[in-house]
Structure formats: C-alpha cells, structure tokens
Amino acid sequence: MKDLKSSILKGKKGLVIGIANERSLAWGIAKSAFQHGGELALTYQNEALKKRLIPLADKINSDHIYEFDIQNYEKIPVFLKKLSQEFGKLDFIVHAVAFSDKEELKGDYVDTSKSNFLNTMEISCYSFTALIKEALPFMNDKANFLTLSYYGAEKVIPHYNVMGIAKSALETSVKYLAADLGKKGFRVNAISAGPVRTLAASGISDFRYILKWNEYNSPLERNITLDDVGGASVYLLSELSSGTTGEILHVDAGYNVIGMKNVNAPDISKV
Ligand code: NAD
Numbered sequence: 001m002k003d004l005k006s007s008i009l010k011g012k013k014g015l016v017i018g019i020a021n022e023r024s025l026a027w028g029i030a031k032s033a034f035q036h037g038g039e040l041a042l043t044y045q046n047e048a049l050k051k052r053l054i055p056l057a058d059k060i061n062s063d064h065i066y067e068f069d070i071q072n073y074e075k076i077p078v079f080l081k082k083l084s085q086e087f088g089k090l091d092f093i094v095h096a097v098a099f100s101d102k103e104e105l106k107g108d109y110v111d112t113s114k115s116n117f118l119n120t121m122e123i124s125c126y127s128f129t130a131l132i133k134e135a136l137p138f139m140n141d142k143a144n145f146l147t148l149s150y151y152g153a154e155k156v157i158p159h160y161n162v163m164g165i166a167k168s169a170l171e172t173s174v175k176y177l178a179a180d181l182g183k184k185g186f187r188v189n190a191i192s193a194g195p196v197r198t199l200a201a202s203g204i205s206d207f208r209y210i211l212k213w214n215e216y217n218s219p220l221e222r223n224i225t226l227d228d229v230g231g232a233s234v235y236l237l238s239e240l241s242s243g244t245t246g247e248i249l250h251v252d253a254g255y256n257v258i259g260m261k262n263v264n265a266p267d268i269s270k271v
Contacts, residue, residue, distance in 0.1 A: 004231070008238045010037030013088050013140075017043045017068065017131075018096030018148075020199045021052045025229050026096035026150055031092075032230025033237060034060035041087045043068035070097055070127040076134045084138040091140050092237045093145040095131060098200055100163050106205030109161040117162055118179040124166040129173055132181070132188070146236050147174065149248060151256055152190060161204040171248050178246030187235045187245035192223040194252030209268065216265035219254035228253075246265040 018026035019042055030040055041064035045112045050067070057065050061078045064087045065171050068079055084090075091124055100120040104112055128147050137144075152160035153167035170190070177188040195201060195210050204210070215223050250256045 002238055005035050006234075007037040008197070008234060008240060009033055012037070012091040012238070013039050013041070014042070014092040014094065014237065015041045015083065015090055016094040016096070017070065018094070019044070019048055019053055019056060020134065022056060023198045023226075024096065025193055025194070025196060025226065026094060027056060028226025028228075028230040029094050029096065029146075029233040029237075030056075030062075031060055032227065032234050034062075035230075036234045036238070038237070040064075041083055042064065045069055064250075070095075071123060073130055076131060077262035080135055080138045089138055089140045090135070090143060092144050092146065093131065093135055093137045093139075094233070094237070095128045095145065098148070098163065098166070099125060100124065100161075100166070100203070102205075105161055105163065105203050106159050109164075112162045117165075118138060120162045120166045121169060124163065125173060125221040128170060129177065132177060134183075134186070136186075139186065142185050142187075142239070142242070144189065144245075145177070145181075145232060146188075146235060147190045148156075149174075149192045151194075151250075151252060152193070154256070157210065163204075175246045175250065182245060187240070187241070189245060189247045189249065191229060191236065192248050192250045192252065194218070194255055195227050196224060196226070196229075212268055214253065214255050216250065216268065217255065217258055217262045219257065221262075222253055224251055224253050 009204045016026050016030045042049045042062055043066050053065055056134045088247055101116045104116050132145055149167045149171050152164035152173050174188050195214050201207050211223055228251050232249055
C-alpha cells in the first residue's frame with residue numbers, strides 16, 4: 001500500500017460495490033479512499049465472496065458490509081434504505097461491476113448470443129443507471145458516482161467482444177447521467193483503467209498478451225497498479241474534482257494516446 005495519505009475525504013461516506021478479492025480494482029479504490037479519510041460501506045455479490053471481503057473490510061475499518069446482487073432490482077431500494085439507516089447518507093458510490101460469459105470473451109464478436117449480449121449489457125451497463133436512479137434520495141448534497149470502463153469501449157481489443165459494446169454504452173451513460181444529475185449538483189464520472197489481472201479479467205482470452213502489449217507500448221512502459229486507480233479515484237470522489245462531470249478519465253499509463261507499436265518493444269510472440 002502506497003504511503004500517501006490526506007484528509008481530503010474526511011467526513012465523506014461512500015459505498016463501494018465490486019470487491020471480489022484483494023486484486024479487484026474496487027479494492028484499490030476502497031483502500032485509497034480510506035487512506036484519504038473516507039468512511040466506507042462495502043458489498044459482496046454472494047456468500048462465496050463474503051469470506052474474502054471480511055479481512056479486507058477489517059483493513060479499512062469498515063464494519064458495514066452487505067450482500068448485494070445488483071441484478072435484484074427490486075431489492076436495490078430496500079438495500080439502500082437499510083444502508084442509509086445503518087451507515088448514513090452517502091457522498092459517493094463506486095460501481096465496479098461487470099460480467100459476461102467467458103465463452104464469448106474468445107473467438108469473434110459476431111458470434112455473440114442474444115442472451116449473453118443482453119445479460120452483459122444489463123450487468124455491465126444498465127445496472128449503473130438503475131442503481132443511481134434508486135440512490136438519489138439517499139445521497140448527500142454534491143454527491144458523486146464513479147464507474148469503471150476500459151479502452152475496449154473506444155477501439156477493438158482482441159476478445160473483449162461484447163464487453164466492449166457494453167463499456168461504450170456505459171461511457172455514454174456516464175455522459176447522459178451527468179447531464180441529468182448536474183442540476184441536482186451531483187456528478188457522474190468513469191475511470192477507463194488499463195488492464196489489470198483480476199478475476200473478471202481472467203475470463204478474457206489471451207489476457208496475458210493484452211497485458212504485455214500495454215506494458216511495452218504505453219508511454220510509461222508499464223502496466224497500471226491498484227494504487228494508480230485508487231489515486232485517480234480519490235480525485236474524482238472528492239471535491240478536488242468539483243468541476244468535473246461526465247468525464248472518462250484514462251488511468252492506463254497513457255496507452256490510449258499511442259497510435260503505433262513502440263519500435264523498441266520486444267517481439268511479443270516470444271514473451
Ligand atoms: P473483479 O472480478 O475483481 O470485480 C468484478 C466485480 O463485479 C466482482 O466483485 C463481482 O462480484 C461483481 N459483480 C458481477 N456481477 C455482479 C452482480 N450481479 N451484482 C453485484 N456484483 C457483481 O474484476 P475487476 O477487473 O476489478 O472489475 C471491476 C470493474 O473494472 C469492471 O467494471 C471491469 O470491467 C472494470 N475494468 C477492469 C479492468 C481490468 O483489466 N481488470 C480494466 C478496466 C476496467
């Protein structure tokens with residue numbers, strides 16, 4: 001854990017959805033938010049993930065952990081009401097949730113099934129909008145919402161397939177939501193993170209190749225860390241970014257600005 005600390009989020013309460021284990025991007029965000037003074041409530045998707053979350057919650061002094069499946073739409077308002085009663089109103093919500101059938105994160109996009117297309121869009125895109133709609137009554141003034149995207153929303157990445165379509169829709173949702181909620185003083189942003197080896201990422205075929213390609217070809221000549229994502233999230237979750245909404249902030253070691261392979265990059269097929 002990087003030893004950067006501040007009190008920029010002191011007095012701020014946040015809900016972080018999407019910690020599966022210590023490699024989750026949501027964990028990077030939660031620990032950075034905690035280091036900068038934030039108080040956090042956390043969720044786990046199911047019982048199997050609960051035992052991984054408990055020791056992590058301990059590390060950031062969170063005694064508010066809840067089972068929450070974002071696809072149970074009728075339960076979202078019930079959960080948020082309970083959370084508000086037990087934890088208080090929220091200053092931010094982090095949505096770090098995505099899913100697609102890994103059988104379709106290989107091969108060609110054209111072979112996507114209707115059922116997986118719809119399910120991927122629902123969990124990885126629609127859920128952010130559904131959650132925000134229900135959360136509005138439980139937010140403090142000047143609250144903000146953050147979600148996670150990937151460069152596969154903008155350009156074709158091997159095997160990212162239907163998830164790229166869902167991330168494009170998610171990024172556009174961020175912009176429409178920002179416009180809707182700006183009049184209430186709420187902000188909505190996304191971090192477009194570079195590739196990180198997580199549970200979700202392990203479902204993408206040839207992910208090791210993607211990691212190496214990014215490492216060799218991004219301006220910083222490395223892959224990003226959970227601390228990189230955490231640091232950027234503290235900016236977006238705090239009032240440091242009070243004038244920023246509808247933004248897709250790249251935290252990708254600069255990869256998105258590159259147009260061609262680095263001439264000095266090793267031959268990736270031999271890696
Ligand atoms: P992860 O596997 O650690 O996290 C994914 C989370 O989504 C898990 O905690 C899982 O429980 C949760 N989830 C899935 N379906 C859910 C449901 N129905 N209800 C509640 N929770 C549900 O993987 P991650 O890579 O940290 O993913 C977090 C976010 O970051 C995702 O949106 C992902 O697309 C995005 N992202 C990841 C990368 C990467 O390379 N790992 C890069 C850019 C963006």
